[in-house]
Amino acid sequence: MLQIEHLTKIYGEKKAVDDLSLHILPGEIYGFIGHNGAGKTTTLKSVAGILRFDAGEIRIDGTSIRTDPLACKRKLAYIPDNPDLYDYMTGIQYLNFIANIFGVSAADRQGGGRRAGGGGWRGMATLRSALS
DSSP: OEEEEEEEEEETTEEEEEEEEEEEOTTOOOOOOOOTTSSHHHHHHHHTTSSOOSEEEEEETTEETTTOHHHHHTTOOOOOSSOGGGGGOOHHHHHHHHHHHTTOOHHHHTTTOTTTTSSHHHHHHHHHHHHO
């Protein structure tokens, strides 16, 4: 369940999101519709833990994005409209990023890791290709 309570995000003099409250129960589907600058992307980035907000609370399955952002990020997926992050990452940085998301230990990232299917990064890359 997603709970947004009194979410506010301010950029300089502009309130991009102003006191938004929204509860989405499991199985419900919502769409954000609005003009440019209405706060759609700001809200979604705040929910995903990518953007800090000025006031309010966001909870995912009862867990606060402020106090335990990692636990929240493990429970949801965010696909950005522009995947700019990948333009600035090397191949190994991307693999570390994915490994961090899935909780692969540093030991398993080196040769022969069980979760990587054996072979360290090579096994992980093979596993990643198989899952794509």
